[in-house]
Amino acid sequence: MARNTIAGKRNGSSRTAKFYAKNKKSRDKKKAYDTKYHSSTERRKYRASLNKANKKSKLSKKGDKKDMSHTRGGNLILEAQKRNRARNRGKR
16 A cells, blocks of 8 residues: 555645744744643643543543534533534634
8 A cells, every 4th residue: 555645744724824834933922822821720621621521421432533512501512523623713
């Protein structure tokens, strides 16, 4: 079987991805902000609670590409990662 030569070589095609690819200073600033934000106690607890709910769910299995997702009412449901993570993004 031939090796996939494309794997791992795609860059983001959005305007934002192109901007950060060209501007190292801005990219470094964004990375510093993201690191600080995601390492905050509040974010870590939030992420841990979702991970715990995902493990606890009988419907979820390791590697099934599913996430625990919040509904409008605040409940948690199992949903495809692709759909859950794409919601509320800058769609055109």
